[in-house]
Amino acid sequence: MVPKRILLIIGGGIAAYKAIELVRLLRKGGYVVRCVLTRAGEQFVTPLTLAALSENKVYTSLFDLKDEVEMGHIQLSREADLVVVAPATADLLAKMAAGMADDLATTLLLATDKPVLAAPAMNVRMWLHAATQRNVATLRGDGVTMIDPDEGEMACGEYGPGRLPEPAAIKNAIDKALGASGAPAALTGQPDFAAADHRPLHGRRILITAGPTHEPIDPVRYIANRSSGKQGFAIAAAAAEAGAEVLLIAGPVALPTPPGVIRVDVETAREMAAEVAQGLPVDAAIMVAAVADWRAADTAAQKIKKDGSGAIAPLALAENPDILAGLAKSPARPPLLIGFAAETNDVLDHAQAKLDRKGCDWIVANDVAADPMGGETNRVHIVSKGGVDSWDRLPKEAVARKLMEKIADELDARVPIDAD
Ligand code: CTP
Numbered sequence: 064m065v066p067k068r069i070l071l072i073i074g075g076g077i078a079a080y081k082a083i084e085l086v087r088l089l090r091k092g093g094y095v096v097r098c099v100l101t102r103a104g105e106q107f108v109t110p111l112t113l114a115a116l117s118e119n120k121v122y123t124s125l126f127d128l129k130d131e132v133e134m135g136h137i138q139l140s141r142e143a144d145l146v147v148v149a150p151a152t153a154d155l156l157a158k159m160a161a162g163m164a165d166d167l168a169t170t171l172l173l174a175t176d177k178p179v180l181a182a183p184a185m186n187v188r189m190w191l192h193a194a195t196q197r198n199v200a201t202l203r204g205d206g207v208t209m210i211d212p213d214e215g216e217m218a219c220g221e222y223g224p225g226r227l228p229e230p231a232a233i234k235n236a237i238d239k240a241l242g243a244s245g246a247p248a249a250l251t252g253q254p255d256f257a258a259a260d261h262r263p264l265h266g267r268r269i270l271i272t273a274g275p276t277h278e279p280i281d282p283v284r285y286i287a288n289r290s291s292g293k294q295g296f297a298i299a300a301a302a303a304e305a306g307a308e309v310l311l312i313a314g315p316v317a318l319p320t321p322p323g324v325i326r327v328d329v330e331t332a333r334e335m336a337a338e339v340a341q342g343l344p345v346d347a348a349i350m351v352a353a354v355a356d357w358r359a360a361d362t363a364a365q366k367i368k369k370d371g372s373g374a375i376a377p378l379a380l381a382e383n384p385d386i387l388a389g390l391a392k393s394p395a396r397p398p399l400l401i402g403f404a405a406e407t408n409d410v411l412d413h414a415q416a417k418l419d420r421k422g423c424d425w426i427v428a429n430d431v432a433a434d435p436m437g438g439e440t441n442r443v444h445i446v447s448k449g450g451v452d453s454w455d456r457l458p459k460e461a462v463a464r465k466l467m468e469k470i471a472d473e474l475d476a477r478v479p480i481d482a483d
């Protein structure tokens with residue numbers, strides 16, 4: 064078998080020392096490894112160490128590629144089967160997302176036509192920063208496989224997500240990306256969550272509704288709202304990352320299906336209600352959709368014509384079923400039932416009232432006074448009978464991940480997995 068080739072780009076950061084062990088594991092696994100060190104990376108590991116372990120020349124600068132004749136940067140970027148960036152610093156991710164090419168590493172990343180896998184590592188605040196999360200989302204959208212950083216104590220003394228995963232976990236992700244471990248081909252080029260080894264929702268089935276609903280008036284017109292679906296999709300992505308089996312029931316939105324998620328598209332509230340009923344039983348249901356409260360009482364079979372009289376047009380509305388409240392009362396009520404509420408004022412009071420009215424376990428109250436629907440961040444309060452848990456304004460992806468941790472803890476307390 065022809066050995067697979069890895070181009071390993073090592074960014075600058077205290078975690079760069081783990082790249083040494085990664086090279087050793089990759090060589091042991093039969094891979095051919097070529098290393099590229101960024102200028103910052105050189106502050107942490109030496110080209111000599113990497114050359115000795117990889118048994119290959121180490122490249123550091125675009126301009127001292129004297130062997131541009133022997134091996135041009137385009138060739139270097141394409142001869143590998145997989146380009147791996149580890150550690151991928153916040154700076155490197157930003158440059159990758161922006162398509163910058165101001166040194167050897169970024170030039171190779173822009174010039175390559177091969178799959179790219181990145182293992183981010185940075186301070187927790189830098190990781191959770193909206194800019195980094197935006198860059199990560201962009202890179203995922205561009206097809207880069209991102210390994211989620213590990214959570215724990217950091218070199219800087221803070222605690223949280225941001226640590227480079229262990230070299231063995233990165234090597235696993237590389238094996239999978241290259242199909243070396245027999246993983247289905249569909250997994251390659253997609254985020255590899257198993258590699259992060261943090262799957263608190265493994266074995267759980269989670270149903271999520273997302274997006275708006277469209278309620279037809281006639282064949283060309285409908286009633287809608289401004290929901291973008293982004294938060295619901297981010298939650299579905301995070302639930303799948305956390306190992307859950309995820310059923311996403313989506314209203315009309317033009318968003319890609321997150322990896323590993325089963326998606327059913329619907330248009331109206333009544334279709335959504337029917338699909339929710341079909342999707343049961345589940346361990347948890349998270350109702351993020353902005354379901355239209357009303358629909359046209361009668362949908363015209365043909366386009367309604369104006370008569371030119373200037374008279375007020377009659378449009379009778381009928382109330383839609385409340386999917387969340389209905390689910391709360393159903394015999395198949397999930398053990399954990401979560402509603403969302405976008406509120407502009409008296410956020411906590413409205414959320415408390417909604418919690419009682421709907422009969423769910425938590426309301427994730429979204430304060431949209433400063434930032435209406437459709438933005439990239441949310442400031443949420445988790446309101447339950449036990450009290451209120453208020454979070455800082457965070458990118459929607461970060462809200463989703465934090466919510467998954469909370470849900471996993473709650474499910475572990477309520478429905479231990481062994482009891483199933
Ligand atoms: N919801 C639902 N079915 C509906 C309306 C709402 O399942 N017909 C769910 C939403 O998905 C969300 C929660 O109920 O999880 C709260 O939605 P919201 O629109 O805030 O509730 P309403 O009862 O419509 O309250 P408001 O009067 O504030 O619009």
